[in-house]
Amino acid sequence: MSNVLSIVVVEEDRDRALTIVDSLRDAGEFEIHVIGTRTGLARQIKAREPDVVLIDITNPSRDMLEELALASGPMERPVAMFVDRSDDGLSDAAIEAGVSAYVVDGLQPARLKPILDAAITRFRMFQRMRTELAETKRALEERKVIDRAKGMVMKARGVSEDEAYAILRKAAMDQNKRVAEVAAALVTAAGLLS
Amino acid sequence: MKARSVTLGFIPLVDAAPLIVAHEMGFAAEEGLSLTLSRAPSWSALRDMLRIGHLDAAHMLSPVPVAAALGLGGVSGGLSAVSVLSINGNVIGVSRELAARLRDAGHDFAFDDARSAGNALIAAADKPLRIGVPFPFSMHAELVFYWLTALGLPAPENLTVRTVPPALMGEAIRAGEIDAFCVGEPWGSQAVETGVGELLLPCSAIWAFAPEKVLAVRDEWADAEPALVQSLIRAVWRANRWLADPSSRMLAAEMLARPAWLDLPAELLDRALGGRLVISANGDTRNVPDLIEFHRGAATFPWRSQAEWIASRLARRVGLDPDRAAEQARSTFRSDIYRLAMEPTGIDLPGASAKLEGALSADTAVASRAGRLILPRDAFFDGEIYEPLLK
Numbered sequence: 001m002s003n004v005l006s007i008v009v010v011e012e013d014r015d016r017a018l019t020i021v022d023s024l025r026d027a028g029e030f031e032i033h034v035i036g037t038r039t040g041l042a043r044q045i046k047a048r049e050p051d052v053v054l055i056d057i058t059n060p061s062r063d064m065l066e067e068l069a070l071a072s073g074p075m076e077r078p079v080a081m082f083v084d085r086s087d088d089g090l091s092d093a094a095i096e097a098g099v100s101a102y103v104v105d106g107l108q109p110a111r112l113k114p115i116l117d118a119a120i121t122r123f124r125m126f127q128r129m130r131t132e133l134a135e136t137k138r139a140l141e142e143r144k145v146i147d148r149a150k151g152m153v154m155k156a157r158g159v160s161e162d163e164a165y166a167i168l169r170k171a172a173m174d175q176n177k178r179v180a181e182v183a184a185a186l187v188t189a190a191g192l193l194s
Numbered sequence: 195m196k197a198r199s200v201t202l203g204f205i206p207l208v209d210a211a212p213l214i215v216a217h218e219m220g221f222a223a224e225e226g227l228s229l230t231l232s233r234a235p236s237w238s239a240l241r242d243m244l245r246i247g248h249l250d251a252a253h254m255l256s257p258v259p260v261a262a263a264l265g266l267g268g269v270s271g272g273l274s275a276v277s278v279l280s281i282n283g284n285v286i287g288v289s290r291e292l293a294a295r296l297r298d299a300g301h302d303f304a305f306d307d308a309r310s311a312g313n314a315l316i317a318a319a320d321k322p323l324r325i326g327v328p329f330p331f332s333m334h335a336e337l338v339f340y341w342l343t344a345l346g347l348p349a350p351e352n353l354t355v356r357t358v359p360p361a362l363m364g365e366a367i368r369a370g371e372i373d374a375f376c377v378g379e380p381w382g383s384q385a386v387e388t389g390v391g392e393l394l395l396p397c398s399a400i401w402a403f404a405p406e407k408v409l410a411v412r413d414e415w416a417d418a419e420p421a422l423v424q425s426l427i428r429a430v431w432r433a434n435r436w437l438a439d440p441s442s443r444m445l446a447a448e449m450l451a452r453p454a455w456l457d458l459p460a461e462l463l464d465r466a467l468g469g470r471l472v473i474s475a476n477g478d479t480r481n482v483p484d485l486i487e488f489h490r491g492a493a494t495f496p497w498r499s500q501a502e503w504i505a506s507r508l509a510r511r512v513g514l515d516p517d518r519a520a521e522q523a524r525s526t527f528r529s530d531i532y533r534l535a536m537e538p539t540g541i542d543l544p545g546a547s548a549k550l551e552g553a554l555s556a557d558t559a560v561a562s563r564a565g566r567l568i569l570p571r572d573a574f575f576d577g578e579i580y581e582p583l584l585k
Contacts, residue, residue, distance in 0.1 A: 038365075039366065040371055042356070057235070058235045063238050070266065070267070
């Protein structure tokens, strides 16, 4: 094993891959390779002989990496998954942050810690961004539906925009529902009738 | 009574049905359970989530707890199978190019004879034959190795088994990475539907009674919450019984098809549930009555001998001692917990917790508490019988 640890990052999204590489570079001196294609993933990784493999836990290709743990030939280095070997909760933290690490057998935990710390920070950020994006999309979608429902109420009842919204809000409160739900029901019903 | 919550993970496959049905049809609620089901992106992620306690229980490949007990695959120990969720359910398929070669060589695609299909495949394929399976620790992998090595194809020299997630199987075939595949439904039907491949054989033709998926739990959870585990086993057992009723089939297919669960066309799921598969792009169909079994013949009973068989096969291909592996892994199938759970329901339970695997060439009555339990045919295609260490 050379002194500089080699890391393979499995990530299809180029921007995300670059951010991960940047934070690993900040954490120490490593030899880093990014693999972006999923065909022959296990073979590509084997060819690189990395000490550590980092992969997003939501990546469906991850199962391909499990083969690495079965490497039994004399020239192959077994790869163990970190999850079971840490006593300091680092692996739990990693999985919670959404990253899984495959680590070559016998690698000192102390050498691994800075790598995982950096990866965890980065993946937490990705996770936050993912949640935010989903939330924003949902909010935007709801806003659109509420606007359409408002328009329908305004037209049907000849009221102002504020009054239309008040009518929707009251209906929502009466039915113990969210305004967006009432709006969606109205839009669907109107779609059926038109 | 306040419902006690249980978090479960699953992979979107037809055989995740018992967990989904337990939730949707109220069998869990009947046991005072509130289930939270989450879809996992991969088997390894599901296993790890279970292992670190993010999930209480999971839909799991039957060899995964066994592999963990043997320290294979990065996880060591800590997982148990408290009941079997499904028997059989996988199919073998080949690329269209290989299917054409098989047809030219005169293979009839009769879909019921593992020996003739296997010999035809070995004769037609380039060597090494490359077969994709969803996970290294899976019934798929064990059955593929069992089948082709029994027919004289030397592994690993002439047989390469690669891990390819089912959703990426089509891509792997197109990229020329694999020649054939072994997957659970609906992915076999999906491969036919998308024109990627043709089906060659249901795995039930290799082993007539293979424990496919299990209800897996973390040992610490099973120890800490025995009542909860037992309630869960009963709820899932009722779901399994419901699924096995032919009149449930249409509803089951519609339910599983919903976006929250499998998010696939109900028609595709119905093929697997009904045991009627379309095997090629020109619409040839085959009836496979034992394609997947949820209930009949004590299907959900976790036999210690099943764990032993898996362990000894797994050991053989990774170079461990088969008998020692069987001994290490036999108790991952918790027939003791299953008995405790099912005792109060009065259903008939087998007298023993281990059996000869592969000994029944026809449905056979066996010793049981009430003396009316019939075990279905469980033969291997080559007539081999596995004798457990302890009966």
